[in-house]
Amino acid sequence: MRFTPLNLGRWILWSATALVFIAAPLVFTSGFSLTMMTQMGTLIIFALSYNMLLGQGGMLSFGHAVYSGLGAYVVVHTLNLMGKGSVVFPVVLLPLVGGLAGLVFGVLFGYVTTRRAGTTFALISLGVGEMVFACVLMFPGFFGGEAGVSTNRVVGKPFFGLTFGPALQVYYLVAVWCFLSMVAMFALTQTPLGRMANAVRDNPERAEFVGYNTQRVRFLQLVLSSFFAGVSGALSCINFEIVSAENVSAIRSGGVLLATYIGGVPFFFGPVVGSIVFVFFIVALSGFTKAWLLYLGLFFVLIVLYAPGGLASLVLMQFPLIRAGRWRELLLPYALAGLAGLVALAGVIGLVEMVYRLSEPGASTVLSVLGVSFDARTAPPWFAFAAVLAAGLIALRITTRRVGERWGAIQADLLAKAAG
């Protein structure tokens, strides 16, 4: 009988995660970062629940916002009833209401969507998403039409002195639920259903021949996943105090796909990384530039092409090197490649920003970089940034080849050592 020795590591990892949740607002104290972190926590739950489908069950869904969005609608009405005094319920437990609502809709729609796997599943999930979105606009009585339903989260008696009015209290509410959800979803991967979801993803045929109904496995996995989607929907409702058609839209469903994929589908923690980066893109970048969506799209394409395991895979790839004490040999190649990447990025940003200035009516076409002003209506800056981009790309090509060679050599070394 052997015991897996990773339990200690796991405890350390989870404790560190909890510490980060607790300490984050003490380090990043501004209201802006607090808003951002609250959204990150909400998206982390949503993306992890999405990865229960994509990463663990092999189900590519284009309509996951249905479950978080409908959960949010149920919660917004619950909150309004609580405000009127006709329902008494603690705000802290509202995510549970959202979760249960998500779960009920998961049972309802999942019964249809999970009958098939693969492309058919993806298409049906897209169809269900569009259908729900249309219904939301069709019944403004409940869903509030385009404007949505707004609410006030400060209702009822304070919970141990917490009213959830201040943003910091909302952050900690999200943090606690996010941590609990993370633990719960990780635990689910370690159950018979969780393991068989992996089996069904890898080889559905064989799973049937060891006694498992693959359709049932997919269905249960989706139902559990929609519970957590509902939890995240409830938290976003509490945070923004409004729920609208956008909450169930294909844009939301696409967004969670991007966040999950950028972070890394094959790894449990991938979507956590992805959510942090994604919210940063949306909230922080959108304050600086109107082209943020374009940058996000570009980033996504690069990830899909060059790091299909997401950011998490890039990080995890370094672990064997660090363990073998060989990471120093890659520092210089990495730094050079990073530098080349920054040059190329500067070229891209210059060109994109000029395009946006020109296309926007009434905007000033004069930009300035490092104290140098130039006009986007003249040719020289275009040539300059194109040249920067070209130089960056060529440098990137050379430096990444160097990284690849060095990497391959070390890998071969380690393999030879392991074999000998």
Add this chain to the structure above:
Amino acid sequence: MTNAIELQDVHKSFGTTKIIHGVSLGIRAGERHAIIGPNGAGKSTLFNLISGRYELSAGRILLHGGDITNLRPYEINRKGLSRSFQVTNIFHNMSVFENIRCGVLWTAGHRYSFWHRVGALKDVQRRAEEVMERIGLAKRRNVPAGTLTYAEQRALEIGITIAGGASVILLDEPTAGMSRTETGHVVELVRTITEGKTLVMVEHDMGVVFDLADRISVLVYGEVLATGTPEEIRANPAVQEAYLGALHKETAHA
């Protein structure tokens, strides 16, 4: 005594092509039964019909006297029939241990549980370790199945099949593509793991067949030409004519 498997006038066609026409066959409980026949005789199709991978065009199949005709593969598996595949059919991204565990979970009664931690299920753990020991992959426990050697993957294929403890085992060419020594190992493995169970196997290696089988059925063009003990089959002139003779000539020339 009822047969472990009973095929009653089983037919299978793909479109207008008839692959199996009118196979009736009884596999006795506890015997090791080999199905032989030339390529394209329908041996694998017969396996796919028994295990629920294909639907029958006509006829009936009974397992321990109960009707399993056109049940889904998982339903048939739950009734105690487990099969292996000719083309290795494993969970490539999972470790050897996890592969075996997938084969254990359902029969151990854990079904779709999402309230148990698999690591804490001692019965599953013990059974998986035992199966790995048996198929000789205990040392490769944590290796991803996709990176195993061919012979190891074949052993794992058998391991997943027997992990659930099914009483009727169907093995589709367990020695396909193996060297002499490897084949010898597999024969011994199959002999031990099927002790007290019913075995049906499709096999091309006549050495293996005559070594292992209590009875042999010869399938030619989707029909059973003969069924009998190895001696009876060897002495059967029709079989000689249709199959063994040709094979002997082939090997004599080679």
